[in-house]
Amino acid sequence: MKRPTIADIARRAGVSKGAVSYALNGQPGVSEATRQRIVAIAQEIGFNPNSAARALSGASARAVGLTLCRPARILSIEPFFMGLISGFEQELAARSYALTLQVVATPQTETDVYRRWWGERRVDGVFVTDLRENDIRIPVLNELQLPAVVIGGPGDTGQLPQLWSDDAGAITEAVGYLMALGHRRIARVGGLPDLLHTQTRTRAFTEVCASLGLSEAVTVPSDYTGEEGGRATRRLLINAERPTAIIYDNDVMAVAGLSVAQEMGLSVPGDLSIVAWDDSPLCSLVHPPLTALTRDIAAYGAHAARQLLAAIAGEPVKDVEEGTAHLTPRGSTAPPRDS
Amino acid sequence: MKRPTIADIARRAGVSKGAVSYALNGQPGVSEATRQRIVAIAQEIGFNPNSAARALSGASARAVGLTLCRPARILSIEPFFMGLISGFEQELAARSYALTLQVVATPQTETDVYRRWWGERRVDGVFVTDLRENDIRIPVLNELQLPAVVIGGPGDTGQLPQLWSDDAGAITEAVGYLMALGHRRIARVGGLPDLLHTQTRTRAFTEVCASLGLSEAVTVPSDYTGEEGGRATRRLLINAERPTAIIYDNDVMAVAGLSVAQEMGLSVPGDLSIVAWDDSPLCSLVHPPLTALTRDIAAYGAHAARQLLAAIAGEPVKDVEEGTAHLTPRGSTAPPRDS
DNA sequence: TGAATTTACTGAACCGGATAAGTGACGCGA
DNA sequence: TCGCGTCACTTATCCGGTTCAGTAAATTCA
Numbered sequence: 001m002k003r004p005t006i007a008d009i010a011r012r013a014g015v016s017k018g019a020v021s022y023a024l025n026g027q028p029g030v031s032e033a034t035r036q037r038i039v040a041i042a043q044e045i046g047f048n049p050n051s052a053a054r055a056l057s058g059a060s061a062r063a064v065g066l067t068l069c070r071p072a073r074i075l076s077i078e079p080f081f082m083g084l085i086s087g088f089e090q091e092l093a094a095r096s097y098a099l100t101l102q103v104v105a106t107p108q109t110e111t112d113v114y115r116r117w118w119g120e121r122r123v124d125g126v127f128v129t130d131l132r133e134n135d136i137r138i139p140v141l142n143e144l145q146l147p148a149v150v151i152g153g154p155g156d157t158g159q160l161p162q163l164w165s166d167d168a169g170a171i172t173e174a175v176g177y178l179m180a181l182g183h184r185r186i187a188r189v190g191g192l193p194d195l196l197h198t199q200t201r202t203r204a205f206t207e208v209c210a211s212l213g214l215s216e217a218v219t220v221p222s223d224y225t226g227e228e229g230g231r232a233t234r235r236l237l238i239n240a241e242r243p244t245a246i247i248y249d250n251d252v253m254a255v256a257g258l259s260v261a262q263e264m265g266l267s268v269p270g271d272l273s274i275v276a277w278d279d280s281p282l283c284s285l286v287h288p289p290l291t292a293l294t295r296d297i298a299a300y301g302a303h304a305a306r307q308l309l310a311a312i313a314g315e316p317v318k319d320v321e322e323g324t325a326h327l328t329p330r331g332s333t334a335p336p337r338d339s
Numbered sequence: 340m341k342r343p344t345i346a347d348i349a350r351r352a353g354v355s356k357g358a359v360s361y362a363l364n365g366q367p368g369v370s371e372a373t374r375q376r377i378v379a380i381a382q383e384i385g386f387n388p389n390s391a392a393r394a395l396s397g398a399s400a401r402a403v404g405l406t407l408c409r410p411a412r413i414l415s416i417e418p419f420f421m422g423l424i425s426g427f428e429q430e431l432a433a434r435s436y437a438l439t440l441q442v443v444a445t446p447q448t449e450t451d452v453y454r455r456w457w458g459e460r461r462v463d464g465v466f467v468t469d470l471r472e473n474d475i476r477i478p479v480l481n482e483l484q485l486p487a488v489v490i491g492g493p494g495d496t497g498q499l500p501q502l503w504s505d506d507a508g509a510i511t512e513a514v515g516y517l518m519a520l521g522h523r524r525i526a527r528v529g530g531l532p533d534l535l536h537t538q539t540r541t542r543a544f545t546e547v548c549a550s551l552g553l554s555e556a557v558t559v560p561s562d563y564t565g566e567e568g569g570r571a572t573r574r575l576l577i578n579a580e581r582p583t584a585i586i587y588d589n590d591v592m593a594v595a596g597l598s599v600a601q602e603m604g605l606s607v608p609g610d611l612s613i614v615a616w617d618d619s620p621l622c623s624l625v626h627p628p629l630t631a632l633t634r635d636i637a638a639y640g641a642h643a644a645r646q647l648l649a650a651i652a653g654e655p656v657k658d659v660e661e662g663t664a665h666l667t668p669r670g671s672t673a674p675p676r677d678s
Numbered sequence: 679t680g681a682a683t684t685t686a687c688t689g690a691a692c693c694g695g696a697t698a699a700g701t702g703a704c705g706c707g708a
Numbered sequence: 709t710c711g712c713g714t715c716a717c718t719t720a721t722c723c724g725g726t727t728c729a730g731t732a733a734a735t736t737c738a
Binding site (some may be wrong): 344356360361367391392393394396397 | 717724
Binding site (some may be wrong): 003005006007017020022025027049050052053054055056057058059155273 | 693696
């Protein structure tokens with residue numbers, strides 16, 4: 001089956017290629033009657049403009065890119081990215097933008113991919129996730145002038161617009177809630193320590209606890225995997241002065257932590273309260289269901305996509321702080337037994 | 340920053356554009372000395388061929404597509420697809436193929452996306468997952484002559500090559516294992532009933548149980564979500580003659596089922612044994628860890644990607660049955676208490 | 679040694695759109 | 709009635725690769 005081109009439409013309509021192009025793109029230069037005739041023919045023969053030809057003649061590639069830099073075993077179970085992708089798609093699909101995905105091993109490889117995509121003119125812009133301190137991807141993107149939106153700051157991104165959520169507010173709410181329940185020894189199992197938003201959370205957690213008079217607010221670094229989350233939990237619970245509540249930086253570690261606590265004979269929430277950061281169906285699935293800091297990740301992704309499309313269109317894009325995650329209390333939190 | 344083109348290389352090397360193209364693509368027509376000089380220059384200035392230009396001049400788009408037809412809330416937590424995608428990427432990245440993703444709502448939309456991708460010449464081929472009976476996507480792909488690999492058969496796919504795993508073998512192993520433990524009332528919570536591989540599994544489950552003399556082998560249809568999986572479990576456990584073991588068609592439903600059982604005061608594995616189909620870190624995370632039918636989903640995806648690339652290259656591709664999933668016994672299975 | 683073949687290139691056409699520049703017809707005001 | 713501006717197009721060029729046809733020089737072979 002042959003792909004229809006504008007030349008085919010032009011022949012059938014008895015006009016030139018140029019007229020067809022103007023008509024289909026809503027440009028002035030054709031009469032309304034002709035435009036409608038051309039559009040009807042395009043519809044009838046199922047015309048879709050060849051994206052390569054369009055990209056080649058200076059217009060956009062109508063595609064954006066996303067690189068994922070996490071090992072496969074984390075990606076498969078981490079609900080965050082799929083939620084984000086679903087959000088991207090809501091906006092992208094509506095405007096017929098394609099999303100190009102690449103799973104990479106290191107941030108270094110990520111910059112290589114950006115360079116290649118840029119050289120190949122394969123994408124009009126990219127989403128940058130997991131911002132780090134002195135992130136090597138930022139100068140590359142600035143050098144290439146490749147439109148991008150940075151998710152997971154705030155940080156120093158040069159000209160690149162960024163989007164983040166109010167982690168300090170969220171953690172304030174969570175700690176406040178646990179204190180109100182009577183908890184005084186609250187720990188946190190953090191995400192990858194070199195990610196900027198992990199650092200933001202750690203700083204906020206320390207400050208909030210200090211301001212509320214909790215001296216022993218410890219954060220144990222981890223890597224978002226269930227194994228590490230479980231190990232960190234075990235280390236925390238072995239202590240004589242073990243915490244009565246733990247906040248986890250993602251749902252997977254929270255579930256693993258719950259499992260470790262039960263395995264050690266501790267009851268949740270009787271002996272230990274658990275709060276998961278980022279809610280997902282996973283949190284409601286386990287027993288007891290986990291109290292979580294809920295935010296609408298798909299909406300977050302959709303917002304990022306709108307920003308990226310605006311940046312690609314050359315519109316000015318400002319940094320945005322998305323709303324604060326709010327606490328969804330479930331069965332995993334209660335007053336500590338011995339309080 | 341200007342993108343380097345072959346014209347830039349040609350100028351610096353003092354040859355024509357054609358010679359550069361031959362040199363970089365390993366075609367005959369240039370001397371070895373010239374080829375090396377050209378390759379060196381390309382390396383030095385960081386040349387990447389413009390994918391649009393390449394696609395336009397008849398060569399391939401060097402991209403393949405994947406449509407995901409599941410609601411966002413399932414996608415985010417279902418580890419299968421991310422595992423599959425990681426597997427695709429292993430093969431695709433090695434050959435600089437891009438993966439284009441689109442999340443859609445219905446199989447009808449999926450065919451629209453295929454048509455658009457084909458018309459836009461955006462992808463060279465697609466992965467088809469979740470094969471259904473009389474799947475409307477198959478005739479469209481055959482009509483468009485768009486190379487594709489079908490994952491999740493076996494079924495009637497016309498000329499399209501397919502890849503599936505030996506579900507009958509896996510379920511035989513699982514049922515045999517549970518029987519050996521002493522279980523006689525085994526139930527199954529199935530996946531979406533209109534998916535072909537769900538039907539294969541249901542048929543195999545029924546047959547295996549019948550051949551082993553288990554009369555009451557019931558399959559309850561579900562939709563892969565935790566909520567539905569939990570509800571199905573509750574329905575099964577309410578019965579006076581409740582099953583002593585349940586096999587779940589995915590890990591999410593298995594975890595939900597575990598939670599429901601515990602909530603109802605049943606001990607796992609004492610009162611109820613649980614087997615999850617498809618292992619993921621999720622299964623090891625919960626307490627007790629779930630016995631699972633393990634297969635290497637990333638390898639499965641990599642295999643599918645190799646098949647698709649071969650099909651795109653015009654090589655003959657045969658249908659393949661991947662290896663059987665094998666049982667990984669963990670803490671969620673034991674002899675029934677009253678046996 | 680001369681013809682035939684091979685090698686190593688060059689030049690130009692082509693893919694399918696976007697778009698700047700050019701053209702003829704028409705309407706309108708002076 | 710002439711000239712000007714506007715409309716509705718057409719024509720031609722460009723994007724950056726691939727590829728075919730052509731060509732001059734080098735090599736092979738009788």
